Amino acid sequence: MPKPHIPLEQIRAEVEACRKCPLADGRTQTVFGVGNPAARVLIVGEAPGKNEDLQGEPFVGAAGKFLNELLAVAGLCREDVFIANVLKCRPPGNRDPRPEEIELCTPYLREQTRTIDPEFIVTLGNFSTKFILKTEVGITRLHGTLQKAGRFKVFPIFHPAAALYDGSKREALENDFATLGQLLRESDAAAQSAAADETAPGAAAAASSAAPAVAPGAAAAGTLSVTATSAAGGAPSAVAGEPAEPAIDQPRLL
């Protein structure tokens, strides 16, 4: 029997009271996450930085502003998605999360994920990508490719903060968020096609044979120029190229 979902507010209260690892000693406050509790897209970053620790919200300041711009490229706004981090407390001096901290803190992210039940998990940077996909393959190779963890579609992207220090990452980030928007639209089209099949099987089959509803290549060359830019100039993408590789990689468990 599946485990019941824990309400987000209950998980939040547990996080606020948590002192499981030494990061509790240096925090101003915990950073639980923010956004739509029934979001279709869960964004998972690394850990709170200085501003996040002070404000109690993930992705504020320059990286947060850039994330908002990137979400717009995908046709999303901050209120559409839920944004959380692997760690809920700030590591001192913004150092990398330690394995023992990740082990102690990630049960909260697991529960958040179960409760929100997103269609897509967008992992920002190496730490969240490696944790969610249980892989040692780095973000440089994985970004912009559609993966799977359990029942969730996972789409790794560079951390927006990386582009603030390395301008060459900006184009890759914009391309990957454009591809995310394309994946969302394709998923919508597939759902509409399935619904049409259910309500009018004969009509849907005829429409399908005349004009395939889900055609990744056609979508990339379609009406949205930002998507066409991504497909033409972006990093390797599961939806931009020929269907030689499966769109969704080997299943992995969250």
Ligand code: SF4
């Ligand atoms: S980082 Fe996570 S495990 Fe450590 S004290 Fe904060 S909430 Fe608890």
